[in-house]
Amino acid sequence: MSMTVGVGSTNYFDIIKGDHLRSEYGIGESYFLKVDFSNDRSTSIFSNFAFKIEKQSGDIEYNSSFIGCGLGLPSNLIFTDENVEKYTLSVITYPITLPITESIRFKAGFAANKSFNFAASSNYQIKGDNDEINFNSKIDNQIFSADAALELQFGSLHIGSGILMKPVYNAFIGLTQEFQGDYNTHSIRQSFGLSFLWGLKKK
Numbered sequence: 001m002s003m004t005v006g007v008g009s010t011n012y013f014d015i016i017k018g019d020h021l022r023s024e025y026g027i028g029e030s031y032f033l034k035v036d037f038s039n040d041r042s043t044s045i046f047s048n049f050a051f052k053i054e055k056q057s058g059d060i061e062y063n064s065s066f067i068g069c070g071l072g073l074p075s076n077l078i079f080t081d082e083n084v085e086k087y088t089l090s091v092i093t094y095p096i097t098l099p100i101t102e103s104i105r106f107k108a109g110f111a112a113n114k115s116f117n118f119a120a121s122s123n124y125q126i127k128g129d130n131d132e133i134n135f136n137s138k139i140d141n142q143i144f145s146a147d148a149a150l151e152l153q154f155g156s157l158h159i160g161s162g163i164l165m166k167p168v169y170n171a172f173i174g175l176t177q178e179f180q181g182d183y184n185t186h187s188i189r190q191s192f193g194l195s196f197l198w199g200l201k202k203k
Helices: none
Strands: 002-014 021-026 028-038 048-064 078-099 104-122 144-154 157-159 163-174 185-198
Touching: 002 021, 002 048, 002 163, 028 078, 028 185, 048 104, 048 185, 078 144
Parallel strands: none
Antiparallel strands: 002 028, 002 185, 021 048, 028 048, 048 078, 078 104, 104 144, 144 163, 157 163, 163 185
16 A cells, blocks of 8 residues: 655646637646555556545636627627636546556556535636625536546655655546536646555565
């Protein structure tokens, strides 16, 4: 068993661009804690799985001006510029585990996610003396989603007599929509971190 902590970036993107939707994204932050219940020497889907909790954020701007009525007036209008934050709890399996070199190992698999604690705030500064103005987000959270999960482990360092530390690169690539709505937004979260394995004896 090992524990990995990582910090990195969140990048939202559109796989399919809508004909009447303009979208822009700002790079956000990603933090995660992952616990692996795996044996690096095994390739069984049942012996290579992990649990992960992650916080992610990013800036999203949607602008739609679809003309859908006879008078030529805009209908189904979407306009928002928001910073979003949410947490995800994930179950990950790594059916592919390959040693690239003696010190570098590659792992690939899938993650099933449940999102919670979604929060959004406007990127526009509200002018005026009224601090009670409510902001209504136009972005709807997708509670369940799926990712492709990739990991690279680089070397190792023994700490004391029973802990092994490995630098790791992690990437989670959205296979399903990150948010609900007319937009088709997916995400890439990538990070560098440290993985700690315990109960090992230095050879």
